Amino acid sequence: RFPNLIVNGSSGIAVGMATNMAPHNLRETIDGVIAYIDNHDITVEELNEIIKGPDFPTGANIMGMEGIRKAYKTGRGKITLRAVARIEEHKKRERIIITEIPYQVNKSRLIQKIAEYVKDKKIEGISDLRDESDQRKGMRIVIELKRDANANIVLNNLYKYTQLQTTFGIINLALVNGEPKVLGLKELISLYVNHQEEVVVRRTKFDLKKAEDRKHIVEGLLKAIDHIDEIIRIIRNAYSDALEKLMETFDFSEVQAQSILDMRLKRLQGLEREKLQGEFEELISEIKRLKEILEDREVLFKLIKDEMSEIREKFGDERRSAILPAAEEINMEELIEEEDVLITLTNEGYVKRTPMSTYKVQNRGGKGIMGLTTKEDDFVHSLFITSTLNTILFFSNKGTVYSLRAFQIPEGRRQARGQAIVNLLPLKKGESINAVIPMDVRYGKTYLLMATKCGLIKKVKFDLFENIRKNGIRAITLKGDDELINVRNVNQESDCMIVTRQGQAIRFAIKNLRPIGRSGRGVKGITLADGDSVVSMDILEENDYLLVVSENGYGKKTKIEHYKKQNRGGKGVKTYKINKKTGDIVSAKLVLMEDEIIIISGKGDIIRLNVRDVSTKGRDTMGVKLKDVKSEEDRIVAVTKYEEIEE
Numbered sequence: 209r210f211p212n213l214i215v216n217g218s219s220g221i222a223v224g225m226a227t228n229m230a231p232h233n234l235r236e237t238i239d240g241v242i243a244y245i246d247n248h249d250i251t252v253e254e255l256n257e258i259i260k261g262p263d264f265p266t267g268a269n270i271m272g273m274e275g276i277r278k279a280y281k282t283g284r285g286k287i288t289l290r291a292v293a294r295i296e297e298h299k300k301r302e303r304i305i306i307t308e309i310p311y312q313v314n315k316s317r318l319i320q321k322i323a324e325y326v327k328d329k330k331i332e333g334i335s336d337l338r339d340e341s342d343q344r345k346g347m348r349i350v351i352e353l354k355r356d357a358n359a360n361i362v363l364n365n366l367y368k369y370t371q372l373q374t375t376f377g378i379i380n381l382a383l384v385n386g387e388p389k390v391l392g393l394k395e396l397i398s399l400y401v402n403h404q405e406e407v408v409v410r411r412t413k414f415d416l417k418k419a420e421d422r423k424h425i426v427e428g429l430l431k432a433i434d435h436i437d438e439i440i441r442i443i444r445n446a447y448s449d450a451l452e453k454l455m456e457t458f459d460f461s462e463v464q465a466q467s468i469l470d471m472r473l474k475r476l477q478g479l480e481r482e483k484l485q486g487e488f489e490e491l492i493s494e495i496k497r498l499k500e501i502l503e504d505r506e507v508l509f510k511l512i513k514d515e516m517s518e519i520r521e522k523f524g525d526e527r528r529s530a531i532l533p534a535a536e537e538i539n540m541e542e543l544i545e546e547e548d549v550l551i552t553l554t555n556e557g558y559v560k561r562t563p564m565s566t567y568k569v570q571n572r573g574g575k576g577i578m579g580l581t582t583k584e585d586d587f588v589h590s591l592f593i594t595s596t597l598n599t600i601l602f603f604s605n606k607g608t609v610y611s612l613r614a615f616q617i618p619e620g621r622r623q624a625r626g627q628a629i630v631n632l633l634p635l636k637k638g639e640s641i642n643a644v645i646p647m648d649v650r651y652g653k654t655y656l657l658m659a660t661k662c663g664l665i666k667k668v669k670f671d672l673f674e675n676i677r678k679n680g681i682r683a684i685t686l687k688g689d690d691e692l693i694n695v696r697n698v699n700q701e702s703d704c705m706i707v708t709r710q711g712q713a714i715r716f717a718i719k720n721l722r723p724i725g726r727s728g729r730g731v732k733g734i735t736l737a738d739g740d741s742v743v744s745m746d747i748l749e750e751n752d753y754l755l756v757v758s759e760n761g762y763g764k765k766t767k768i769e770h771y772k773k774q775n776r777g778g779k780g781v782k783t784y785k786i787n788k789k790t791g792d793i794v795s796a797k798l799v800l801m802e803d804e805i806i807i808i809s810g811k812g813d814i815i816r817l818n819v820r821d822v823s824t825k826g827r828d829t830m831g832v833k834l835k836d837v838k839s840e841e842d843r844i845v846a847v848t849k850y851e852e853i854e855e
Contacts, residue, residue: 210519211237211400213382217262225388227381230262230279230287231311235524238516244397245509252280252394259393261287262376264529266347267308268292271373272534279378283390289529291372295359298352301335302359304366306349310374315339318371319349329618329627331365333357361544404512409502416498421463423491426484428464433481439468544615546597551617552626553644555808555846556586560626561617564593586625587806587814589848594646601673602633603643603658605691609683610634611676614646634679643695647674653697657718658683658730659706659745662690665733665776667721670697685729694745703748703773706733707756707783707796710740713827714780715748715771732777744796751798755822756784757807757834759843760791764831765799765822782828790830795847804850807834810841816850 217231240259244250261276270276271288279285289310295302309315319339325331336352351366353359367373380391384399391399432439435458442453454465500507548564594600594614602610610633618627629641645656647670656673658666666684673683684692698704700719707713714734724730734742748768757763766783774780784793797805803819815835823832837843 233263280393558626560620664730666730711784713783
């Protein structure tokens with residue numbers, strides 16, 4: 209008597225096909241069916257004005273009409289369901305209250321997943337999470353926020369990463385005459401009305417026959433009342449032929465005579481003409497009504513509408529799922545306060561951002577940023593100051609570039625280690641970040657310079673990297689086992705210095721390099737001897753020395769003027785006398801006399817040295833011992849410049 213399939217929905221999977229029909233509001237659905245009965249030419253759009261969209265028992269908001277319109281028109285569509293949440297202030301902090309969750313989302317698993325994301329720092333700003341749901345309050349999930357958290361950003365991330373926002377894929381697949389068919393809304397209603405018409409016709413025919421049969425019996429009983437004494441005498445005196453005698457004497461039909469015989473004599477004697485006459489007239493009226501239903505489709509459809517209207521008035525209720533404008537993702541820039549932050553990336557791949565206000569109270573000669581990591585065998589590999597709204601480029605050893613906005617990097621205290629970069633970027637197995645470049649206009653650089661392990665150099669316009677996909681794009685084409693060693697943002701006026709593992713160095717002007725397209729391979733920067741590879745690429749900017757460190761702990765610095773400019777692609781000049789005692793070069797840095805360096809060994813030992821304490825020697829010399837290396841595992845693996853942030 210009501211469109212159960214549309215109202216309650218259905219889901220299931222069979223061989224090669226699936227159905228997933230959304231539930232709807234009873235009141236709206238019945239109104240829509242009645243509108244179709246009144247006008248079979250009604251359009252899907254007009255039906256959609258009556259049946260607004262699916263209505264889920266768990267509530268939640270439906271975001272946008274596009275998926276609903278498509279599903280109603282074609283039988284397939286996707287709708288976005290979003291939990292109902294509000295932000296309120298509590299004890300001088302904000303908190304998020306969830307009162308409705310999307311259809312078919314398990315509340316316990318949802319809470320567990322949020323907790324995991326908070327633990328993994330995929331979602332930040334949450335201090336506490338609890339379930340306060342009960343029969344009196346209904347659904348109530350409370351998410352307490354940290355004092356400095358932006359509630360809108362946290363909520364947006366919850367929608368983005370958890371099942372507080374889900375997609376419901378509508379597939380209106382149903383059996384029509386034994387065959388599966390995907391149906392739009394009007395087709396569903398049409399088939400329901402046709403089915404209901406068949407049901408009512410069958411029911412009416414059954415009721416009509418029943419009424420006519422009863423009318424025939426009542427006619428016989430009315431005739432029997434006029435001859436009750438004679439009928440009783442015949443019944444008492446007859447042994448086996450009472451039926452025939454009644455039919456013969458009073459012209460009863462077999463059915464009428466049998467109904468009289470089936471009655472007890474006491475009841476037969478108590479028959480009341482007035483009562484039977486009333487029933488007879490009612491039966492005549494009922495038969496007339498039933499015949500009208502069968503003979504006039506308008507009467508038939510009015511009955512269908514009346515029966516559905518009765519159900520609507522008795523069981524209908526208001527919508528539970530509100531339909532809101534399409535879920536446009538919150539523009540994060542509008543929520544982020546622009547401020548200068550320090551971005552740091554450690555050698556072990558941990559990244560964080562720290563507001564520059566953190567460092568304003570630090571006096572010259574203070575501890576410095578390099579001493580602020582929490583793991584003894586790790587150190588800061590890259591650091592720079594940029595704005596929270598700027599884009600940061602991350603270049604991997606595989607030649608791929610990824611991007612993050614500065615505000616997307618988790619904030620950390622000075623003493624915090626930060627977040628593992630692999631949790632923020634989709635790095636592949638064996639892929640690591642070798643260079644980090646901010647797209648910050650204050651640095652005023654127009655080109656990027658890239659160097660590879662096999663000696664290639666590539667100059668490319670900075671602005672070609674303005675729009676980077678989340679999954680990264682190719683920054684340079686690499687062949688074989690070649691890797692990207694370093695990337696620097698540069699101007700045309702600077703010189704480039706490349707140093708190899710076997711102690712060769714070459715210096716050439718950047719302006720002589722022709723810019724190459726974003727995914728191009730590059731040109732030869734230095735010609736390598738067999739078994740040699742590039743370990744460092746640096747840019748000359750007011751530098752005094754080239755500092756070189758070998759794997760066995762030896763090192764030296766050499767004045768820049770000892771390295772004359774050459775054309776790119778040459779073999780370069782000797783910058784270090786390699787032997788068994790020194791081992792190969794592991795790193796080379798362009799430095800000033802007042803700089804400090806950090807040297808790290810394979811065992812994780814870190815030492816910090818003043819550049820002025822490192823011996824100054826000519827190019828083709830061995831250097832002096834900077835650190836004792838007692839085993840192969842203790843060899844030097846990395847060198848970086850010590851940076852200090854101070855007032």
